[in-house]
Amino acid sequence: MTTYKYLKDKKVGIIGCPFSGGQPKEGVDEGPIKMIEFGLIEQLEEMGWAVEFDGHHKFTSLKPSEDPNIGKAKRPRYVSRVTKAVAESVESHLKKGHLALTLGGDHSLALGTVSGTFAAYPDACLVWIDAHADINTPESTESGNLHGCPVSFLLDVNDMLISQEMTESFSWLKPRLRPDRIVYIGLRDVDPPEKEILKKYGIKAFSMTHVDKYGIGKVVEMALDAVNPDRDRPIHLSFDVDALDPTVAPSTGTPVRGGLTFREGHYICESINETGLLVSVDIMEVNPTLEDEVSVFETVTVGCSLVRCCLGETLL
Numbered sequence: 069m070t071t072y073k074y075l076k077d078k079k080v081g082i083i084g085c086p087f088s089g090g091q092p093k094e095g096v097d098e099g100p101i102k103m104i105e106f107g108l109i110e111q112l113e114e115m116g117w118a119v120e121f122d123g124h125h126k127f128t129s130l131k132p133s134e135d136p137n138i139g140k141a142k143r144p145r146y147v148s149r150v151t152k153a154v155a156e157s158v159e160s161h162l163k164k165g166h167l168a169l170t171l172g173g174d175h176s177l178a179l180g181t182v183s184g185t186f187a188a189y190p191d192a193c194l195v196w197i198d199a200h201a202d203i204n205t206p207e208s209t210e211s212g213n214l215h216g217c218p219v220s221f222l223l224d225v226n227d228m229l230i231s232q233e234m235t236e237s238f239s240w241l242k243p244r245l246r247p248d249r250i251v252y253i254g255l256r257d258v259d260p261p262e263k264e265i266l267k268k269y270g271i272k273a274f275s276m277t278h279v280d281k282y283g284i285g286k287v288v289e290m291a292l293d294a295v296n297p298d299r300d301r302p303i304h305l306s307f308d309v310d311a312l313d314p315t316v317a318p319s320t321g322t323p324v325r326g327g328l329t330f331r332e333g334h335y336i337c338e339s340i341n342e343t344g345l346l347v348s349v350d351i352m353e354v355n356p357t358l359e360d361e362v363s364v365f366e367t368v369t370v371g372c373s374l375v376r377c378c379l380g381e382t383l384l
């Protein structure tokens with residue numbers, strides 16, 4: 069049984085975020101709704117967690133005329149408003165000593181979740197599980213989708229190329245993430261400018277090639293050694309389900325072949341739980357309107373089982 073260094077009691081606050089504004093495909097807003105409908109709360113209660121869930125966040129979108137692009141970035145003010153509210157929810161759960169569990173929704177929500185975590189725990193580290201690095205800047209992004217950009221906004225560096233107008237739109241956001249406190253696992257679709265950014269700031273990243281070469285056990289150990297060498301910092305785990313192979317999690321907006329197996333994904337969650345340092349978890353990019361019924365069921369259920377492993381479910 070895991071003992072949790074930073075939690076007051078075995079209590080988890082669930083932040084449901086039906087939000088799709090960081091990318092163009094509708095339906096990802098239904099991810100959190102389906103995960104709750106599937107019985108996630110009851111599953112966690114059965115595991116001995118007290119669950120605090122006050123219903124899903126209600127986000128009202130802006131008229132397109134009120135929210136023109138900034139550079140290439142789409143819906144920046146809407147994303148800002150939503151992620152500010154999410155940051156406040158995460159921070160308040162963490163400050164009560166709860167674990168914060170955020171269900172997305174698209175990955176731009178991490179602007180909120182990671183901000184909230186670092187507001188409550190400035191010494192935290194971030195473990196980002198994804199096929200993508202999501203570290204485009206509003207200038208480097210090809211797609212203009214902010215779910216491909218959150219990490220660049222969060223980084224605490226003094227030369228990140230983010231325009232004045234964008235900085236003002238996100239005036240609430242304090243970049244608190246040091247480049248040596250984030251590590252990636254699962255990467256396999258990284259844009260050329262993102263590769264430059266990773267190199268420039270020396271950000272540790274384990275691609276699927278590393279998973280092939282070393283195996284997932286060693287990769288998780290090396291990842292934690294990089295951001296949490298003494299195993300004493302609080303951990304925020306941001307899990308984009310597209311890190312998993314599309315055969316495992318097909319219903320997601322930007323699937324990429326060659327991903328983590330079912331067990332590799334779960335192993336990451338199990339071993340992060342084992343540290344006892346987990347304070348905040350995101351499960352992002354479940355889109356229950358994509359692919360067929362079986363795919364949707366598989367994706368929603370795998371989202372729920374990743375959560376359970378993060379919260380201490382073991383095989384034996």
Ligand SMILES: NC(=[NH2+])NCCC[C@H](N)C(=O)O
Nearest residue numbers: 175200204211213215216322
């Ligand atoms: N959270 C995600 N699924 N992100 C996909 C990002 C894809 C691409 N790199 C972009 O910036 O548009």
Ligand SMILES: [Mn+2]
Nearest residue numbers: 199200308310
């Ligand atoms: Mn992704």
Ligand SMILES: [Mn+2]
Nearest residue numbers: 175198202308
């Ligand atoms: Mn992502």
